[in-house]
Amino acid sequence: MASHEPPVSTDIHERPVDLLRELIRFETVNPPGDEKPCIDWIGDLFEAYGVEYDTYARDPDRPNLLARVPGGDAPPLLLYGHVDVVPVTDQEWTHDPFEGVLEDGYVWGRGALDMKSGVAMFLATALRVAAEDEQPAGDVLFLALSDEEGGGDDGAAFLVEEHPELFDDVEYALGEFGGFDMEIAGVESHPIQVNEKQVCWLEVTFRGQSGHASLPISGTAMGKMASFVRQVDGERLPVHVTPPAERMFESLADELPDAHGERLQALLDPERTDDVLDEMGADGAMFDALLHNTANVTRVRGGDKENVVPEEVTAFLDCRLVPGQEPDDVVRELEALTGMDLDVEVVRFDPGPPAADMGLFDELAGHLENATGGVAIPLLMPGGTDGRHLAKVDVQSYGYIPMQLGELPFLELVHSGDERIPAETVEWGAERVYEAVRAYDG
Template sequence: MADQDQTGTQGPSYDPAAEVVELCRELIRIDTSNYGDEEGPGERKAAEYVASLLDEVGIESNLYESEPGRTSLVARWGDGPGEPLLLHGHLDVVPAAAEDWRVDPFSGEIQDGYVWGRGAVDMKDFDAMALSVVRARARAGVPPPRPIVLCFTADEEAGGHKGAEHIVDNHADEIADCTEAVGEVGGFSTTVRGKRIYLVEAAEKGMAWMRLTARGRAGHGSMINHDNAITELAGAVARIGAHEWPVRLTPAMEVLLASVAGIAGTEATPENAEELVSEFESSARMLGAVIRNTANPTMLGAGYKVNVIPTEATAHVDGRFLPGFEDEFFATLAELCGDNVSWEFVSKQQPWDSPYETSLVEAMTQSILAEDPDGIVAPYLMSGGTDAKHFRKLGMSSYGFAPLRLPRDLDFGALFHGVDERVPVDALEFGARVFDRFLSQA
């Protein structure tokens, strides 16, 4: 490895799942908590660990730092014909308060058939799958048909500005020849009326992290004040939090809901979209967020003494808007804020969607069905944000494909950034086998 700056079908000779569980545990044990500021350990230790794993099987890596400790890794493997495929996973995780957990969130403990720990589903499980498959194939001398570029990034949990964006802005030559990219939050199963549906991410909401500000007249807390910044801001925050956003169906969700409607014996329409989403059982809460724009107040700040009315009050809002509905989102937000509350962006990233009828998606579909013949594969739109937003600036089509066959009663969406994050051991092994098949066909 070299520091650069500071700014298919499973063959009989290898087992693609042999290391996946232990690699996931080891990655979880490396604390890469990202607090979204200058605090936290950074990703350097994890990037060096990944580099050592690749070095062991003859794959050279380059480490890139946007600033000290904020480390991403890029490696290239295989010299087959065709345009390279980018596989990207992030190394950072959101923080975890140990006192809230049943186990130490950085222990990688195995309990009740699960690997527990921060990052188990977001997204050190995918990192472990990719590394397990690549290492098994490299040892066996079975490269994929097309070249692979591996990219393990810093800072995704804070918008990717110090990771994927830094790579795109400063080291695009490493990845610019990739035309397709595969990353997190897709390929996992959910259950509808006893049937497993595997969701491939083919689209993603846009992100608007916003700081709202209201200004008023400062004064004594005992006196009448009709120009109170806190009152003005609180009204706007309450309106935003209570707003019922209308249902809007994007192409990916139209296809997914049509699949569900077929199982339920009906047709998919905007009028019954919420009813069809409820068929997803444990995944309904997550999927309910991708048939509409959303905006959730997340932080409040004002004042410094109980008897002083402050001049300024602030709030932060996490806004997510559907592809094609950005103008509607911001027009509605302006109405909800009113004339006396302004906003600025902490981070704004565009939504995206990729074509679903492609040979790459067909490879995903066939690799899942080879391991689960009774499954159904369909596209969906993801509510959160990923590094795909940055890589797409170079013209790549993007997909989320981290395959997991999950228990019917597991609320998978609640595990992202949640307490007691965990992934089933057998789901990790399933995912590695599927991903191995995928690389053979991609």
């Protein structure tokens, strides 16, 4: 836990890099998170700028903070980010991951990319708008969340369940994941996340002949589970072409020379999807995930004695469903694949909207394209963010943490040792967010 008491000054909105370095110095490693000192500090900043805010907590050590910078009659624009970070255990670091070191042009530390830099950009923007005389078109809401890396039960999931009224008039939000430069299918692009796959956890229970392990026994629960796992392993479930995937692939295809563009288009033809993915090999893994429900067995449970054949064994499945699909759908697909009649309990399902509301996309894409000369692509995400929770209260999130990372591989550094970000791009990103907030008029 960081014990430092960083100064609170009313010009810090001009220094997003300093904001980031201060944020990194709070050791908000999740678990346990311990986000309170960091959230309190953000509260002090808003206080110093004369902005009203409230905190909401299920666990008092893990509050969430919502500040409101007043604006005109347009619907509010929400800027949100999580302040918790993943652990640094067993990782090599050049600099202490919680010192906020600025060296060689980089800010080093856990959260430099995911996502204290984004929080710093949003915070700098909210404070800057508050410090200026000109009112924004609508209120600017800033939301700092706990517990994203743990699933959001103390963060975004808690807020939308217990305080949905906070989001009553909010249509659009900026958050994770996107805005940085990334090569997708050979296209230099700035992805903006508009939708994500839905987390669906299943427990499948197998029952069979039990008895003393000294006797020959067949038709055991273990045997049935093993057969299930073997059949699911590496097999694709049926193809689903969804509107968000269609939009994403078509945007990419537009940027590619004929043959490559046609290959991406072919992915959208269910008759050809799997053949094209086979040709693409490892390069197609992300596209594969965006065009199918996936099911991976991540844990099994059963048996507690060496010499007893258990009657019951349970396999735990982490399934990710494409937008519009429900748990029943993937269960049906698994039954068809394995020919088994499955006894399934849905342990968790985070439903998301079947299609994205693209209302703010063109505007955001325009800002990024003007500033970079690149192309912005609407992104359907294989993984999950807090966006899925906010979707439950009809808030459309756009992944918009603008960064120019150049050679720095975002996906390799996130959650890894030596996570770092060019200091320059923190300033640049904050400027892009500010520009988007000022241009937004509902």
